[in-house]
Amino acid sequence: MSAPHEPLSSLAASTLSLEALTQLLEKVFLRHGTSASVARTLAANCAGAERDGAHSHGVFRIPGYVSTLNSGWVNGQAVPVVEDVASGFVRVDAGNGFAQPALAAARSLLVEKARNAGIAVLAIRNSHHFAALWPDVEPFAEEGLVALSVVNSMTCVVPHGADRPLFGTNPIAFAAPRAGGAPIVFDLATSAIAHGDVQIAARKGERLPAGMGVDGLGQATQDPKAILEGGALLPFGGHKGSALSMMVELLAAALTGGNFSFEFDWSNHPGAKTPWTGQLLIVIDPSKAAGQPFAERSEELVRQMHGVGLKRLPGDRRHLQRARSMAEGIVLDEQTLVQLRALAGE
Numbered sequence: 001m002s003a004p005h006e007p008l009s010s011l012a013a014s015t016l017s018l019e020a021l022t023q024l025l026e027k028v029f030l031r032h033g034t035s036a037s038v039a040r041t042l043a044a045n046c047a048g049a050e051r052d053g054a055h056s057h058g059v060f061r062i063p064g065y066v067s068t069l070n071s072g073w074v075n076g077q078a079v080p081v082v083e084d085v086a087s088g089f090v091r092v093d094a095g096n097g098f099a100q101p102a103l104a105a106a107r108s109l110l111v112e113k114a115r116n117a118g119i120a121v122l123a124i125r126n127s128h129h130f131a132a133l134w135p136d137v138e139p140f141a142e143e144g145l146v147a148l149s150v151v152n153s154m155t156c157v158v159p160h161g162a163d164r165p166l167f168g169t170n171p172i173a174f175a176a177p178r179a180g181g182a183p184i185v186f187d188l189a190t191s192a193i194a195h196g197d198v199q200i201a202a203r204k205g206e207r208l209p210a211g212m213g214v215d216g217l218g219q220a221t222q223d224p225k226a227i228l229e230g231g232a233l234l235p236f237g238g239h240k241g242s243a244l245s246m247m248v249e250l251l252a253a254a255l256t257g258g259n260f261s262f263e264f265d266w267s268n269h270p271g272a273k274t275p276w277t278g279q280l281l282i283v284i285d286p287s288k289a290a291g292q293p294f295a296e297r298s299e300e301l302v303r304q305m306h307g308v309g310l311k312r313l314p315g316d317r318r319h320l321q322r323a324r325s326m327a328e329g330i331v332l333d334e335q336t337l338v339q340l341r342a343l344a345g346e
């Protein structure tokens, strides 16, 4: 299902350029103990999500980043260690830091390996991913590569057929180049709804569509608070989403050396919000494949999809919102802006 994507409140709004928002967020991160390069990476990621209307992982997440840093749960100064282990395999120990700086540190080696061997895998462990996943894959497709990434999160999803939560919301993101437009990108939680969207619905006092989650007694509920306070989410698509979520646990945790969603204990870090897990990326160089150039084949698929009446591809809404934000600025409600400025010490 498509989760709600409106601004957080209907209060008076202000408009910021992408650059102004990025600078503001950079100040917030720096003020709460990250290194300059981590601040730059996280601020660009979070502002980019807000620009694209990906509100569940835009500025809404900033208080969570801050409380996590304040609790000592994550190391905002961590320097990722890149391990060149095989012709098609790179590992990174994120050192209990955020996942995006770990990807940034390994990126050029990963691309070099993918271009040499046709395919390369990046396995990040000891990392915290608190963001949308599409920013991690989209840039690869912009340079002609195909990319797939998975990350596991914290236990809050009941596997299909089980009676207690075990999996995380475990997203999967995919990006592929196409000849006639921006890359094809999808990014979806394997839960029926992302945890962030449940929090946003609870904050707004909205009910959820049916089939998203259960309360503390395992009964179906549309009340987001009942899901957040003792309840749990369901996988999307029953046993099918559940199988994908299981796959994400295996790839993002077992294959990277990271934690499964159920394996970390943050009880000694009150206020911590970010999952301490793992991330896997697979990058393919389609120029090594047979047949017509890949980007032309993907364009043909898009043409055929439009030909059968499809109006919206995954990623279209984000790109429309991106164009609007770049032309008119990024809209934040006044309360959010005041909060961000206070966190930045302005």
Ligand SMILES: NC(=O)C1=CN([C@@H]2O[C@H](COP(=O)(O)OP(=O)(O)OC[C@H]3O[C@@H](n4cnc5c(N)ncnc54)[C@H](OP(=O)(O)O)[C@@H]3O)[C@@H](O)[C@H]2O)C=CC1
Pocket: 001, 002, 003, 054, 056, 057, 129, 130, 131, 132, 133, 134, 151, 152, 153, 169, 170, 171, 172, 173, 185, 186, 187, 188, 189, 190, 193, 194, 195, 196, 197, 312, 313, 314, 315, 316, 317, 318, 319
């Ligand atoms: N870091 C973490 O541990 C976690 C992060 N997340 C993040 O949460 C975010 C939201 O996930 P989720 O709620 O599942 O995303 P949505 O259900 O909103 O969207 C999933 C995908 O489907 C596309 N889409 C949505 N509606 C349609 C439609 N009607 N027609 C065609 N395509 C459509 C979206 O494109 P478009 O973007 O253009 O709308 C997107 O690519 C993701 O960015 C994910 O990475 C989720 C779980 C954990």
Ligand SMILES: O=C(O)C1=NCCCC1
Pocket: 056, 129, 130, 131, 153, 154, 169, 189, 193, 194, 195, 196, 197, 274, 275
């Ligand atoms: O929205 C979600 O689901 C999550 N987002 C960030 C990390 C934890 C889960």
